[in-house]
Amino acid sequence: MxxxxxxxxxxxxxxxxxxxxxxxxxxxxxxxxxxxxxxxxxxxxxxxxxxxxxxxxxxxxxxxxxxxxxxxxxxxxxxxxxxINITILKGDKGDRGLLGSPGKLGREGPQGERGPQGAKGAKGQAGSPGGPCRMRFSAFSVGRKTALHSSEDFQTLLFDTVFVNPDGHFNLATGHFVAPLSGLYFFSLNVHSWNFKETYVHIMHNEQAAVILYAQPSDRSIMQSQSVMLALGPGDRVWVRLFKRERENAIYSDDVDTYITFSGHLIKPEED
Structure with missing residues (x-):
């Protein structure tokens, strides 16, 4: 122990x-x-x-x-x-820092629903009076029921039948179309040739030949056509003439049918 x-x-x-x-x-x-x-x-x-x-x-x-x-x-x-660990003590609030650069745009959101209809607005003031009404169209179509042999070097082709001429821009007495305003116009000519005779016709712009319609002499008569678009000013004239050369110049028609026609209309008026 x-x-x-x-x-x-x-x-x-x-x-x-x-x-x-x-x-x-x-x-x-x-x-x-x-x-x-x-x-x-x-x-x-x-x-x-x-x-x-x-x-x-x-x-x-x-x-x-x-x-x-x-x-x-x-x-x-x-x-x-x-x-005591002083590192965990909270200090005073610091100054605000500089503003940073903006970030990228986000994706576009879905379209929202349509909102309610707003109240009706007040009535506006009346506008100033407009100018005088200007003519913005022109058209004609004429024909000939009789045949024609040219008796001189240049002979105006006259017409005796009116299909369309609402404003009288085509003058039957002279055989001329007079443009009422500036713009683009379209014209077409149809004739019937004569057996064994030459057909030589001009569509004229004032005193200048714009296009020609031609058929050589043949034992068979045929229909011929020509068309053209022209820029015209107010008062310009468009008409048809026969041109005689060494051979006899002629076009055919009769009282029953209309073999010769001349038509035209305004396509686009010139802007103000």
């Missing part, structure tokens, strides 16, 4: 020596010196850790502790104060 008690006390003493060995080797931290003399007074081998208490033991206390028993050293350790 005495042997077991002795072994327990020896184990307890050995454990205390192991726990206190770092303190015996490194020494107990002391108070920070405030002058060169205090630093010089420190014993060699003195070391102070940054985590030690700000109130270490004095040298006198350290001398007393050197003679104290290991178990007594457990009750004179410096007081440990709480550590």
């Amino acid at each position: 005495g042997y077991r008690v002795a072994m327990a006390l020896a184990a307890q003493g050995l454990l205390c020596m192991v726990l206190l060995f770092p303190l015996l080797v490194l020494g107990v931290p002391t108070e920070e010196p405030t002058s060169r003399e205090a630093v010089a007074s420190r014993p060699r081998g003195y070391c102070r850790r940054c985590c030690d208490s700000e109130d270490p033991l004095t040298l006198a206390d350290e001398a007393d502790m050197s003679s104290a028993s290991p178990s007594a050293l457990l009750y004179v350790l410096p007081e440990v104060r709480p550590y």
Whole structure:
């Protein structure tokens, strides 16, 4: 029984020596010196850790502790104060930064529903009076029921039948169409040739031949046609003439059927 008690006390003493060995080797931290003399007074081998208490033991206390028993050293350790991490403290609110560059436009959203109908607006003011009504059309179509042999070098082709001449722009007495306004006009001429006789006819623009209708002499009479588009000004004349050369010039028609026709109309008036 005495042997077991002795072994327990020896184990307890050995454990205390192991726990206190770092303190015996490194020494107990002391108070920070405030002058060169205090630093010089420190014993060699003195070391102070940054985590030690700000109130270490004095040298006198350290001398007393050197003679104290290991178990007594457990009750004179410096007081440990709480550590405050200043990095987690919140500072003052900073100034507002510069405005960044605008981002990219987003995708176009779906079309919304149609809104309700708005209130009816007020009636507007009356406009200024318009100009006088201008004629914006012209047309004619005439024919001839009798044959014609040219008796001179140039002979005007006259017509005796009116199909269309609402505004009287074609003059039957002279055989001339007189343009009422500037614009583009279309004209067409149809004649029937005479057996064994030459057919030589001009569509005239004022005093100039615009196009020709021609058929050589033949033992068979045939229908011939010609058309042209002309730019006319107000008062310009368009008419038909026979042109006699070495041969006799003639066109055929009779009282039953109309073999000769001359027509024209305004396509596009000139812009103001």
